Amino acid sequence: MTNITIIAEEFLVNGLSVLPVKKDKTPALPSWKGLCNRPMTIEYSEEAFASAWGIGLICGGISGGIECIDFDAHGKDIDTIYDQFTADDGVSAILNNNSIYIERSPSGGIHIIYRFETTGTRSGSLKLANWEDGTSMIETKGEGGYVIVSPSPGYIPSRGEIIKLSEISQEERDYLHNVAKRFNKSVKQANTDQKEESAHEYTDPVNWFNYHKADAAKMLLKDEGWELVRIDKQDGVEHWRRPGKEDGTSATWGYKMNAFYLFTSSDETFKKDVYYTPFQILTILRFKRNYRAAESYVLDKYLDKKNEYVRVGVDYYKKIVKRDRYGIEQTELKPWKKDEIKQDHGAKFLQTIPLYDDFTIMPDNKDYQSVIDNCYNLYKPFRHQPKKGDWYWTNILMKHVFGEQYSLGIRYLQALYIYPKRSLPILVLVSKERQTGKTTFINWLNAIFGNNMANINPEDLTSQFNGAYANSNIIAVEETLIEKSVTVEKLKSLATGKFISVNNKFVNPYKVPFFGKIILASNNEDKFAKIDDEEIRFFVRKLEVPKISNHNIEEDMISEIPAFLHYLTTLQPIDWSRDRSGFTPAELENDSLKKVKDESKTWIVKELNEYVSDFFLNEGQLMTEFYATAKDIKERWFDKNHRAEIGYIIYCLKNYLDLQPSQKPKRYAPFGIDTTKVGRPFCFKRGDSESIKDIEDATVNVNISNDSVPF
Secondary structure: OHHHHHHHHHHHHHHOEEEEOOOOOOOOOOOOOHHHHOOHHHHHHHHOOOOEEEEEEEEEEEHHOEEEEEEEOOOOOOHHHHHHHHHHHHHHHHHHHOOOOEEEOOOOOOEEEEOOOOOOOOOOOEEEEOOOOOOOEEEEOOOOOOEEOOOOOOEEEEEEOOOOOOOOOHHHHHHHHHHHHHOOOOOOOOOOOOOOOOOOOOOOOOHHHHHHHHHHHHHHHHHOOOOOEEEEEOOOOOOEEEOOOOOOOOEEEEOOOOOOOEEEOOOOOOOOOEOOHHHHHHHHHHHHHOHHHHHHHHHHOOOOOOOOOEOOOOOEEEEEEEEEEOOOOEEEEEEOOOHHHHHHHHHHHHHHHEEEEEEEEOOOOOOOOOEEEEEEEOOOOOOOOOOOOHHHHHHHHHHHHHHHHHHHHHHHHHHHHHOOOOOOOOOEOOOOOOOEEEEEEEHHHHHHHHHHHHEEEEHHHOOOEEEOOOOOEEEOOOOOOOOOHHHHHHEEEEEEEEEEEEEOOOOEEEEEEEEOOEEEEEOOOOHHHHHOOOOOEEEEOOOOOOOOOOOOOHHHHOHHHHHHHHHHHHHOOOOOOOOOOOOOHEEEEEEHHHHHHOOOOOOHHHHHHHHHHHHOOOOOOOOOEEEEEHHHHHHHOOOOOOOOHHHHHHHHHHHHOOOOOOOEEEEOOEOOOOOOEEEEOOEOOHHHHHHOOOOOOOOOOOOOOOOOOOO
């Protein structure tokens, strides 16, 4: 392997794009312009540079913003020009305060090579000054151009290293150009305003990430258990220790180039004696070696070049951006036919669409990741940023909704924002009156959480297609009628479910983690659902008509969202050790919940309660207990009621009243007043009727609020 080949490989690994050149300085490739958009692979470089005379460094964004100021001799005294140029105080400061590479060319010319930062389009090659005869004195090699560099024959470095260039500012770069223009000697002005030779707007995502985001790659290593042990003071080389190891080091960063190098035995992820660039680390650790997905991620997240299509498994989707009623942009993922994409963009376009293995849902409102282990994250980015400020109207609504349980309400909102992966109780807002704030509260949550919240009808819960809510972190159920208790049971299972199988029309089903939080709104204060006495998953709040009127409260609260979020970040962390939902049953207990539980009792339990209580108040005033079989109860209290069969009475007495018949037949007097007989009666004690348990009924009617702005 030649020295040219070795240096070319080193440049490539360090995020620079290069090409082989002939002795006449022309490219040794039939076509090279493609290298301005994507560098050649290291594997191909050995073949390409095997017989190359020299090495050309491609300038511009593909090499991390490299530009060269070229002082051309053309048989004239270029050294005097260069000495006068570098004698300028501003130029001298820029050269001395930055890591800049300078070399001498075989013809006596001088190259000054540097990187510079910019937020706009990079310039192509520019002529800054000419000799008297109009030949070039000082020019730049920029976007779309290349410059011959050492170790090409005759090119002698005098300062710095190309792979260790620092980045100067746009202002510093412009200053160098302006000083160079002062040396123009041609009557015909140098063409400093000519059309750029190759003003590419495209910035290669691979090299951009390698140059700008090494810290992001190092963070990925730390997430995998790698530990930064020390940094050498002399050369800045970092020493890393592999996961599970307690002493010593296993790899370096920056020993030879801006890359990660494993020098101990290979592990499952990295091979020994191989240099890994930041982009390669990103591709391996985040995208399971999916190059296209990693490239699309960098373009989307850092370079604002979004790909509107994605492929997940074998299905194609298009990202549709819409503005919601609050003016906030929300992105939806809709199935898109492959043939339509080919018709609109051509067959080759399919090769640019990032490919992901599957869908997942990983909610995070503070450190969002669009891709998890090469699975497309269906959770949407959180659109608000916390900012200290006032939240006057937000506080008014919170006090109105949560009343004496205000602190629990604040904790509930804190959990929604900071702990979106946690399960929470089912929040139920009830009121007989309209315009009490139920819908305002739900609309406000929609403004905060955007497409991560779904508003559905109970019918959606029983549908075979659950795409309306399966991908949502918050599910609000309103504007409908619940007719079957199975729907309520499904709500309760969703509130604690860990996974869900998503079924959408025309799309293959897929399974994702589920973190749904349920919110119900109902006009029926005591019969919105059947709730057992032992049920601990409901947080019921009864809302009254507000005493303060503000018909613009939604807009006022939306403007206060950043301030309210900032307040939530200042609170003490929630103690999840007390209860997995963050709320103990005792905390959730209130009169509204008790009322619903009382009304949930089935008809026979309620009637038995009344009959037994009435018996002790009237006929059995002096009794502390009485005996009766199910048959006795049927004949005395339900003789003409065909629904109260003896078997059903026995079932209720055993399973819901916690009563058991005597183990052996005994002589007893039914109700303590009838003629004695033999049987296995139940014993009813005074006071038992006050603690009768609930029994599930078959149906429940719930009228859901359809109010607009309640304030």
